[in-house]
Amino acid sequence: MDDxxxxxxxxxxYLKNTLAVIQKELLREQEKLSDKKRKVIESRRxxxxxxxxxxxxxxxxxxxxxxxxxxxxxTGSYYNTLQQVEKYKKIIDKPYFGRFDFKxxxxxxxxxxxxxxxxxxxxxxxxxxxxxxxxPISSIFYRYELGRAAYQAPSGVVxxxxxxxxxxxxxxxxxxxxxxxxxxxxxxxxxxxxxxxxSAKMKNIVETIQKEQDTIIRDRxxxxxxxxxxxxxxxxxVALHRIAFLLYDGLKSNLASHNILILSPNAxxxxxxxxxxxxxxxxxxxxxxxxxIAGDFFAGSVQLETRSSHLEAIIQNQTESERNExxxxxxxxxxxxxxxxxxxxxxxxxxxxxPFQDVYYDGVVVETRQQLKNRFLNDKAGMPMAIRLxxxxxxxxxxxxxxxxxxxxxxxPIVAKSEGHELEIKPFSRLLSMxxxxxxxxxxxxxxxxxxxxxxxxxxxxxxLFFSLARDLNLPRDIERIISATAEALKKGQVRYEDCAPLxxxxxxxEGSHFFSDIKQVVIxxxxxxxxxxxxxxxxxxxxxxxxxxxxxxxxxERQVDxxxxxxxxxxxxxxxxxxxxxxxxxxxxxxxxxxxxxxxxTDEDSLAFQRHEAEPHVVSFPTIGxxxxxxxxxATSFIRQGFxxxxxxxxxxxxxxxxxxxxxxxxxLRLVHPHEGTLxxxxxxxxxxxxxxxxxxVVLLYGADKKTYGNDLDRRLMYVACxxxxxxxxxxxxxxxxxxxxxxxxxxxxDSMQK
Ligand SMILES: Nc1ncnc2c1ncn2[C@@H]1O[C@H](COP(=O)(O)OP(=O)(O)OP(=O)(O)O)[C@@H](O)[C@H]1O
Numbered sequence: 001m002d003d004x005x006x007x008x009x010x011x012x013x014y015l016k017n018t019l020a021v022i023q024k025e026l027l028r029e030q031e032k033l034s035d036k037k038r039k040v041i042e043s044r045r046x047x048x049x050x051x052x053x054x055x056x057x058x059x060x061x062x063x064x065x066x067x068x069x070x071x072x073x074x075t076g077s078y079y080n081t082l083q084q085v086e087k088y089k090k091i092i093d094k095p096y097f098g099r100f101d102f103k104x105x106x107x108x109x110x111x112x113x114x115x116x117x118x119x120x121x122x123x124x125x126x127x128x129x130x131x132x133x134x135x136p137i138s139s140i141f142y143r144y145e146l147g148r149a150a151y152q153a154p155s156g157v158v159x160x161x162x163x164x165x166x167x168x169x170x171x172x173x174x175x176x177x178x179x180x181x182x183x184x185x186x187x188x189x190x191x192x193x194x195x196x197x198x199s200a201k202m203k204n205i206v207e208t209i210q211k212e213q214d215t216i217i218r219d220r221x222x223x224x225x226x227x228x229x230x231x232x233x234x235x236x237x238v239a240l241h242r243i244a245f246l247l248y249d250g251l252k253s254n255l256a257s258h259n260i261l262i263l264s265p266n267a268x269x270x271x272x273x274x275x276x277x278x279x280x281x282x283x284x285x286x287x288x289x290x291x292x293i294a295g296d297f298f299a300g301s302v303q304l305e306t307r308s309s310h311l312e313a314i315i316q317n318q319t320e321s322e323r324n325e326x327x328x329x330x331x332x333x334x335x336x337x338x339x340x341x342x343x344x345x346x347x348x349x350x351x352x353x354x355p356f357q358d359v360y361y362d363g364v365v366v367e368t369r370q371q372l373k374n375r376f377l378n379d380k381a382g383m384p385m386a387i388r389l390x391x392x393x394x395x396x397x398x399x400x401x402x403x404x405x406x407x408x409x410x411x412x413p414i415v416a417k418s419e420g421h422e423l424e425i426k427p428f429s430r431l432l433s434m435x436x437x438x439x440x441x442x443x444x445x446x447x448x449x450x451x452x453x454x455x456x457x458x459x460x461x462x463x464x465l466f467f468s469l470a471r472d473l474n475l476p477r478d479i480e481r482i483i484s485a486t487a488e489a490l491k492k493g494q495v496r497y498e499d500c501a502p503l504x505x506x507x508x509x510x511e512g513s514h515f516f517s518d519i520k521q522v523v524i525x526x527x528x529x530x531x532x533x534x535x536x537x538x539x540x541x542x543x544x545x546x547x548x549x550x551x552x553x554x555x556x557x558e559r560q561v562d563x564x565x566x567x568x569x570x571x572x573x574x575x576x577x578x579x580x581x582x583x584x585x586x587x588x589x590x591x592x593x594x595x596x597x598x599x600x601x602x603t604d605e606d607s608l609a610f611q612r613h614e615a616e617p618h619v620v621s622f623p624t625i626g627x628x629x630x631x632x633x634x635x636a637t638s639f640i641r642q643g644f645x646x647x648x649x650x651x652x653x654x655x656x657x658x659x660x661x662x663x664x665x666x667x668x669x670l671r672l673v674h675p676h677e678g679t680l681x682x683x684x685x686x687x688x689x690x691x692x693x694x695x696x697x698x699v700v701l702l703y704g705a706d707k708k709t710y711g712n713d714l715d716r717r718l719m720y721v722a723c724x725x726x727x728x729x730x731x732x733x734x735x736x737x738x739x740x741x742x743x744x745x746x747x748x749x750x751x752d753s754m755q756k
Pocket of ligand 1: 213229
């Protein structure tokens with residue numbers, strides 16, 4: 001028997017034993033589960049039977065409390081076992097995917113370490129058959145080739161020699177094949193994974209995590225981890241695996257899923273990534289968007305523009321000057337200079353603008369305007385301004401409380417004398433007194449409550465105030481136009497997207513915030529989409545948290561930015577222990593699509609593409625829009641017939657996507673995708689480039705890439721985002737003169753070369 005045959009026999013034996021252990025442990029956990037379920041039901045029944053009639057009996061409340069504690073404890077334990085059962089069920093078909101043999105320094109034994117989605121231990125012998133991919137020792141698999149290696153164990157660094165590395169394909173649960181590799185994760189498996197069709201939900205990448213990705217996933221040293229990664233380099237995947245790692249590590253760091261928050265671009269993206277953590281056996285974490293946060297803070301009081309409406313407005317602006325007005329406004333209102341301006345506004349409001357008034361009650365001066373102001377300015381006690389004002393309001397109300405009785409006594413003779421109320425002197429006097437108290441409170445609130453919208457509006461309605469506060473700050477050239485456009489919108493009760501973060505900043509700085517107090521880890525994806533103003537808001541919203549911030553400045557839409565955006569992040573968040581890492585290799589798109597996209601972007605910055613070769617992208621020209629429509633539809637259906645599961649027709653704007661959809665939807669099954677609703681499905685989808693951001697499709701058909709539609713820098717970045725969504729095929733259609741960002745010479749369009 002040769003070596004391979006010998007190894008095969010051994011591996012088959014190991015798999016058989018491991019499966020037997022998993023089966024045994026699964027049965028054990030299932031028995032525990034039914035036992036725990038029975039106990040929970042019994043305890044609940046006992047609780048209701050023994051305490052159900054004692055609602056008003058305070059002596060029995062403690063008893064009820066004890067029952068509740070027990071029931072909660074048992075329910076928690078039931079769910080832990082349930083999670084364990086689910087984990088075993090997940091690994092029964094594929095218990096592991098890799099192995100390395102490790103000889104620890106100072107030990108004679110070479111131990112085979114098998115890696116899988118979850119740990120499998122024989123509870124009888126305590127033998128570990130499979131290590132969780134997140135276990136400290138597992139990092140060796142991702143980081144080292146054969147030879148010297150080390151990992152960080154809880155007790156310190158453990159070093160030794162890696163003597164073998166092996167990867168497996170196990171299916172159903174048969175050993176399909178295995179092979180030894182002496183390098184990092186073998187390209188063959190990665191090739192196979194990356195050449196598959198895109199799925200409607202993001203997938204986990206545990207089997208093929210790359211060394212540089214693993215470094216990010218396992219970092220525990222830093223409080224702010226910044227990742228700049230090219231399109232398709234795995235930023236979102238890495239962020240989610242990092243969360244799974246932190247939760248695994250959670251026992252030490254006391255971290256649970258509700259302590260982690262992911263800030264992502266929109267609801268569609270949230271749904272797209274929602275499967276990864278459950279796949280990894282973890283519960284989903286808090287997922288939100290900036291739009292949702294702003295909406296919660298200003299619920300119903302003002303009309304907030306969403307990010308997609310803002311992008312749509314910028315993209316649709318026909319004239320350069322209209323577009324510049326909005327992008328300049330966004331840039332300025334997101335800048336550090338505007339943060340300074342708002343800080344000055346807050347100071348100015350505190351010292352000059354609060355409309356303090358003399359407070360009278362029943363003809364008596366309770367406090368003079370000056371007394372109130374002095375007391376307010378001297379009583380800082382580290383509290384936010386709104387809280388200090390609310391305390392002042394309460395003190396005044398407490399002061400007049402005893403005076404109200406006297407006032408009532410005075411009101412009764414007056415009412416007695418007034419005609420028509422002789423028979424209801426007391427109730428009518430009380431009613432009058434209540435009305436008076438209401439008016440009194442309303443007067444107080446003219447200075448004790450702050451209308452943030454009005455305060456912010458004041459800044460733009462009074463240009464002299466604006467310019468006096470903006471002294472020595474860098475202002476954009478069209479500031480006058482920005483001021484008047486903002487004033488117009490605010491007067492109509494509309495808050496443009498670029499005003500949402502400043503308005504929220506104002507509110508949070510004046511009021512403080514106790515929301516998100518559970519959050520300990522914040523993951524910010526698409527970091528380039530947030531301005532310094534946003535990061536200032538995050539700093540107030542999330543206290544004592546650690547951050548993972550991932551972005552790609554090439555994919556910034558409304559602003560042209562570079563790597564310095566991360567300096568802004570550091571400065572705004574004010575965190576000292578930071579690390580900045582780079583992901584330079586794109587895994588999503590084929591080599592040809594990657595190369596094409598770099599051409600569109602017009603940069604030869606060092607970015608690498610994974611060598612997965614497929615058909616060259618095509619640029620096709622049509623004499624009319626009608627012919628372009630027909631070709632797009634024909635190609636889309638043909639790609640589906642060829643076995644690609646998702647074909648995205650990407651338009652520049654949502655409006656264009658809707659128009660194309662209305663023209664084509666009666667001829668083929670198309671789905672129009674909105675950023676705020678729905679889920680991604682297989683088939684032919686149609687959407688705007690900004691909706692497609694963060695997502696991926698087997699085939700991208702970029703619609704209408706003419707010079708007029710894609711002519712400026714923003715258009716160039718939109719086109720780059722659209723092109724980098726494609727895994728396998730990229731076709732670009734235009735009618736009229738081609739966009740200058742497209743290559744001048746491309747291969748002729750050839751339908752035969754598209755066979756998958
Ligand atoms: N190590 C890996 N193994 C297998 N697939 C990977 C790996 N890294 C990334 N991928 C795949 O590459 C694709 C892109 O990943 P992801 O969406 O996380 O990248 P991204 O950097 O967030 O992209 P973008 O910024 O363009 O939205 C996904 O299909 C992901 O599964």
